[in-house]
Amino acid sequence: MSLKNVRLEVMQFLEKDVDALIEKYLIPIDTIWQPTDFLPNSEGKDEAFFEEIKEIRELAKELPYDFWVVLVGDMITEEALPTYESWLMDVEGVDQVGEGGNGWSKWVKQWTAEENRHGDVLNKYLYLSGRVNMKEVEKTTQHLIADGFDIGTDRDPYKNFVYTSFQELATYISHNRVAKIAKSKGNKRLAKMCQIISGDEMRHHHAYSEFIERIFEVDPNQMMMAFYYMMKQKITMPAHFLRESGGKIGTAFEEFSNTAQRIGVYTSRDYVEILEKLIARWKIDTITNLDDDAEKARDYLMKLPQRMYRLADRMKIPENSYQFKWVEPAVSK
Ligand SMILES: [Fe+2]
Numbered sequence: 001m002s003l004k005n006v007r008l009e010v011m012q013f014l015e016k017d018v019d020a021l022i023e024k025y026l027i028p029i030d031t032i033w034q035p036t037d038f039l040p041n042s043e044g045k046d047e048a049f050f051e052e053i054k055e056i057r058e059l060a061k062e063l064p065y066d067f068w069v070v071l072v073g074d075m076i077t078e079e080a081l082p083t084y085e086s087w088l089m090d091v092e093g094v095d096q097v098g099e100g101g102n103g104w105s106k107w108v109k110q111w112t113a114e115e116n117r118h119g120d121v122l123n124k125y126l127y128l129s130g131r132v133n134m135k136e137v138e139k140t141t142q143h144l145i146a147d148g149f150d151i152g153t154d155r156d157p158y159k160n161f162v163y164t165s166f167q168e169l170a171t172y173i174s175h176n177r178v179a180k181i182a183k184s185k186g187n188k189r190l191a192k193m194c195q196i197i198s199g200d201e202m203r204h205h206h207a208y209s210e211f212i213e214r215i216f217e218v219d220p221n222q223m224m225m226a227f228y229y230m231m232k233q234k235i236t237m238p239a240h241f242l243r244e245s246g247g248k249i250g251t252a253f254e255e256f257s258n259t260a261q262r263i264g265v266y267t268s269r270d271y272v273e274i275l276e277k278l279i280a281r282w283k284i285d286t287i288t289n290l291d292d293d294a295e296k297a298r299d300y301l302m303k304l305p306q307r308m309y310r311l312a313d314r315m316k317i318p319e320n321s322y323q324f325k326w327v328e329p330a331v332s333k
């Protein structure tokens with residue numbers, strides 16, 4: 001049987017548990033938080049509404065230029081959700097056609113519905129903050145969706161679930177750090193918002209990691225090879241094609257990523273720590289009965305964090321901020 005057929009069989013085998021996994025890891029729509037829980041109530045009295053907006057704008061002044069760049073980049077990454085949903089719908093074993101689609105497509109749809117609130121709440125907050133050039137931000141979002149992405153996973157469910165396990169943890173870290181910075185500047189509203197988003201990301205991370213655990217149980221050799229392959233080629237960030245208006249595809253990504261490193265929201269050490277967490281979570285060191293190739297892949301994976309820490313420590317981040325079109329320099333600290 002071809003590798004592709006085995007993967008399909010494994011996906012079908014695991015599909016019977018998807019409903020239970022949805023129940024375990026996703027929260028029913030009527031009870032989960034919504035963006036409006038963290039935003040001024042526009043249906044309320046004029047005065048109260050305007051007071052809250054005034055407060056949002058005042059507190060926003062306390063946060064520095066690089067912070068806004070990172071928050072904008074994080075928001076745009078969330079807003080490119082159509083790209084992620086369409087990518088995942090195309091993975092082998094996911095099928096949305098037919099009555100309600102198959103179990104895996106149900107997962108993708110309900111995961112997307114949860115994720116959709118992230119870009120939504122951040123977008124509304126940024127609009128109210130008065131600190132960013134929303135039209136430029138909107139153009140970048142549209143560009144990013146139009147440019148799509150290629151994360152090197154093909155349609156392979158194993159590789160895609162490695163990718164999502166990694167990325168959900170990466171977004172947990174960055175939203176969580178943003179929340180901490182906001183809190184340190186007295187911005188409780190923004191801190192709560194980012195904190196609750198990071199909670200969603202953590203839940204999603206646990207879900208995708210469990211998918212991988214289950215695949216390891218039934219197809220350890222190929223699962224090991226897929227993990228190896230993804231880490232060897234490195235996990236590309238979902239916004240790697242980021243550009244500003246008038247810019248070439250991908251040209252804004254490096255500066256965005258430098259900015260996030262500079263303020264400690266997401267660093268190259270974080271990348272390695274995520275890798276270590278995945279290795280520990282999937283108990284890579286104790287998986288037995290592997291074939292030769294998978295054994296070699298396991299060896300490579302086990303040694304990779306130490307090698308990557310050495311590289312990460314040597315990395316130099318530019319000290320000066322890069323001027324994006326998204327955030328006005330005049331009011332920046
Ligand atoms: Fe998200």
Ligand SMILES: [Fe+2]
Nearest residue numbers: 168171201204
């Ligand atoms: Fe996420």
